[in-house]
Amino acid sequence: MAGLTIRSVRKNYGPVPVIKGVDLDIAHGEFVVFVGPSGCGKSTLLRMIAGLEDITEGTIAIGDRVVNDVEPRDRGVAMVFQSYALYPHMSVYDNVGFGLKLAGTPKDVRDAKIREAARVLQMEHLLDRKPAQLSGGQRQRVAIGRAIVRQPDVLLFDEPLSNLDAALRGDMRMELARLHKDLDATMIYVTHDQVEAMTLADKIVVLDGGVVQQVGTPLELYNKPANLFVAGFIGAPNMNLVAGTVDAINAGELTIALGATKVRVAIEGATSLKAGDAVTLGVRPHALTADASGPLKGIVQLIEQLGNETVVRVKLAEGEEITAVLPGQSGHAVGAPITLAFDPASAHLFGTDQLRVG
């Protein structure tokens, strides 16, 4: 049983801090996704877990063992690299078996394990080939095979799908989900693609600027983003964020003034906000509906017809532009006026400290 405990971990490259104090608990068997924009420190954190980077400060424990000073090979981790990092001069069979060979596993045991891994990944027919003779997706499988063959406690993935085309990425995503079910291993997965994060993760860790922004299940992050960064990062198209002020406070509901426009937002529990406070209103494009009686009036700037839905870019009377995704093939036209509404319960509010309100 090997969970992972990360305590106040910091990493500096010279004077430049990259990881600025991360605490994280990962339970055994969890599929955890680190997500964030490039340069947020997610890969560095993964590499520190793998032992490929020194830990400047803090501790990382795998199971009960602090591994700060343990060699990568003794940590019980395996990693799938973004570039796959297959040994070009070895056959697939030898690539997968290299680690076992180094560990001195007897030949027959090794052979059985390699073939088992190949069977799980449906790549038995590729065993004699060299990496150069494989397609991107096949290389990906080999890289995963190499990682799982030694039955590591923790499997690390560093943006493993980013070199594949869209269709293949979808297939591999499902494959990985299946693999996670089959193997009894903790998986940590780094990506900048929020779709991968949402579909694969038991738990998402959103990182930005070397700091954990939020940890939670995919739906928690979607439904209750903890701050403006998470709100803007999770969900596609991006959440509309509009500046406004608190106009009135009622039980469980606030009225927000966006210039002359007044909108209602439901909140849970008490709030310290008072009338006149500046806030940011967040509404997901999918939460907007075309409703002639709605509060948001504007002019259609741009229309993207996707068939099953229509993306409409609207310039509000106050000058802000927002995006709405309307169901079906709506009959709106560029330059025509449009009126939008949203359910008060689906809106988000963020204070001047960028944190979520309610």
Add this chain to the structure above:
Amino acid sequence: MTLPRPNTLVARGLIILLMILTLLPFLSMLSAALAPQGTYPNGLQWPADPQWGNFVRAFEVAKMDQLLLSSFLIVLGVVPISVLLATMAGYGLAKLTTNKYKWLYLIFVFGLTLPFEAVITPLYYEVRAMGLLNTRFAIILPLIGLYMPFGVYWMRAHFLNVPHDLTEAAQLDGASRWKEFWHVQVPLARPAIMSLTILLFLWTWNQFLLPVVLVQDPMQRTMAGALGAFQGQWGTDIPLLCAGALLILTPTILIFLMFQRQFVAALMQGAVKG
């Protein structure tokens, strides 16, 4: 782009002229080598009665068999070790890329332009102090050191292009540095190692200054060094000298023709990188 026809012809003409110029000295040597013994041959002309026996005589006089053996032993002493050390150091220096370690690489690179003459005098005293004067080790050991700048430079350039991920993958697979080096890096470096081997072989075989200064006995020298001695001894017997020179050239030229492609590639890369 289609080249205008006349240009191609001019180019061919120029190149053929260059080739003739290149071959002329060899032909002139051959014609002299076939002239009757002891005569003073005249320019380039096919002798009325080609004396192929001159080659046999030169072979015996120069003790070609012993020379070949000696050169071979020296090459064997120099090249494998040099390639191994240069490969290791090239790998190590490719890993040490911080500014802190840059000086170490720069020290090696400094040696790239160093004329061997700049160190030959102290080398003589050093080798003498080691008691190696007049042995093949007097050539072998210094040459290994003198080849390090180029070898290290060459191999480092190769290793810098190997993705760092491979190293890390090997680390995670449980490879120690040493195992990673042998099982992953060296097999991948094979083309670079091959080129380096060819270049070092050539430079060793043709090395002249070190044997002249450090080894008196021609039988302990490289081919080029022995040829120098041969010239000193038989310089006035033009047919014999030319026959001997041609014989001494033959092994390198044969090997060159066999590995023509690799040689040209190695020399070209060697030139560009060096």
Add this chain to the structure above:
Amino acid sequence: MTSAPAAQRQEQRLPQTRGSRKSRKAAWFFVAPAFAFYAAFVLVPLAMSFYYSFLRWDGIGQARFHGITNYVTVLTDPKLLQIIGNAFQLVGYFTVIPVVLGLAVASVIRGHMAGPFGTATRTILFLPQVIPLVAAGIAWSWMFANTGVVNQGLRAIGLSDWARGWLGDFVWALPAVGIIGAWVLLGLCTILLVTGITKIDPSLYEAARLDGARPWHEFIYITLPGLRQEIAVCVTLTVISALASFDIVYIATQGGPGITTMVPGLEIYRLAFAHRQVGLASALAIVLMILVLISIAPIQWFAREKK
């Protein structure tokens, strides 16, 4: 649940070093053996050369400290200055002839030398690079001899007056040595330049032609800049082999007649081992090393500037 305000997103330049301290320490182990050989047979001798250069020493007896006298001698003695001058004159032959001829061939061909003709060309032009310089020296000594091919050719075209023992001639010996070097380096430079020119995008030439460029313009504005790197390589190699020449001179002329073909490399050898002036030889060696360095530096700078 941890949450924090989004920190300012800064462009984080990943430093060059990745990996752990331990792995860097292990790298030393790989470098050490090569460094040991390099230190023992290059760095230490070089330091000794430097040390000797301040001594008056015959290599056997007591050495005496001599200050910078040896350097003063190297830089003022007319004979030694002439010898250094000879080396630079050789640069004229070793460098200019191969580079100019190579450029001419390359800009006329401006394409791949493919097929059997290309292979034959490469093979033959590379021959002088493969053989020992000593052999080149012997071959050309014979070419330049009284009854050699050069004179034979001159007589054949009615220039018998010009025929002479080239390598024994006070005026012509140095140019003759220069020709030998040019012959050795010509093929390498030609092939390098011909290969280099194939890397220039042919559409550049087409564009230039549409812009109204003459062949001469194409050469100046496209070929030369495009071959900058290769030219730098050729010049570097040939300059080093001219300044540090030894083998050819040793075989062809032994520095004679007089000192008209004497070069620093051979003079170091003569001073140290024949004349037993180890200090002076070492000073000349250090000067030679520095001359090579300062001759090469501007070429390297010139080649790198482009990037």
